Amino acid sequence: MPESIALRKPTPSDGKSVYDLVKQCPPLDINSMYCNLLQATHFSATSVAAELKGKMVGFVSGYIVPEKPNVLFVWQVAVAEEARGRGLAKSMIFHILDRAETRQVDTIQTTITADNGPSRSLFKRLSKELEAPLNEYEMFDRDKHFGGTHDSEFLIEIASFRRV
Numbered sequence: 001m002p003e004s005i006a007l008r009k010p011t012p013s014d015g016k017s018v019y020d021l022v023k024q025c026p027p028l029d030i031n032s033m034y035c036n037l038l039q040a041t042h043f044s045a046t047s048v049a050a051e052l053k054g055k056m057v058g059f060v061s062g063y064i065v066p067e068k069p070n071v072l073f074v075w076q077v078a079v080a081e082e083a084r085g086r087g088l089a090k091s092m093i094f095h096i097l098d099r100a101e102t103r104q105v106d107t108i109q110t111t112i113t114a115d116n117g118p119s120r121s122l123f124k125r126l127s128k129e130l131e132a133p134l135n136e137y138e139m140f141d142r143d144k145h146f147g148g149t150h151d152s153e154f155l156i157e158i159a160s161f162r163r164v
């Protein structure tokens with residue numbers, strides 16, 4: 001990761017920057033700014049902000065799945081175009097895993113649409129580095145869950161990796 005990019009836990013003051021960053025990162029769904037504020041507040045311990053010269057260039061929102069303290073769910077990964085291709089997305093996820101608050105995590109889950117190649121490459125890379133298999137199941141179906149308005153979302157799981 002480039003040394004000039006600083007990674008840290010988000011704070012409520014980051015909500016607007018997260019909103020603006022996600023807007024610049026199709027095909028990510030744009031959430032309400034209120035949702036981004038909650039991510040940066042209640043889910044700060046399992047999310048990360050990346051800054052380059054005071055500008056937010058990366059954000060990962062994540063949370064621990066209710067009733068499953070070992071599962072980190074990665075909600076969204078956003079990297080500004082100018083910061084892509086330098087390992088930032090991967091570094092942000094490892095930054096979350098390196099915290100005391102996620103010591104119990106041994107499984108990562110996310111959902112990805114069938115056509116999001118970059119996202120699939122990212123999680124394939126993580127599965128390799130964590131030396132754990134990558135499993136895939138359909139989670140939210142285009143017709144059954146989205147009423148035909150959104151592509152199906154597939155659950156990608158990197159399960160039972162070893163913590164050192």
Ligand SMILES: CC(C)(COP(=O)(O)OP(=O)(O)OC[C@H]1O[C@@H](n2cnc3c(N)ncnc32)[C@H](O)[C@@H]1OP(=O)(O)O)[C@@H](O)C(=O)NCCC(=O)NCCS
Binds near residue numbers: 078079116122
């Ligand atoms: C997907 C995204 C987060 C990747 O960010 P990034 O910082 O460039 O990713 P990294 O540099 O950490 O790359 C991690 C791995 O993914 C691969 N990857 C990243 N972008 C890729 C692309 N456009 N095409 C193919 N592979 C890609 C990298 O090659 C790397 O694998 P490798 O080490 O085996 O080569 C970024 O492109 C983005 O924000 N895209 C728009 C939003 C989105 O789709 N988010 C993903 C939702 S989970």
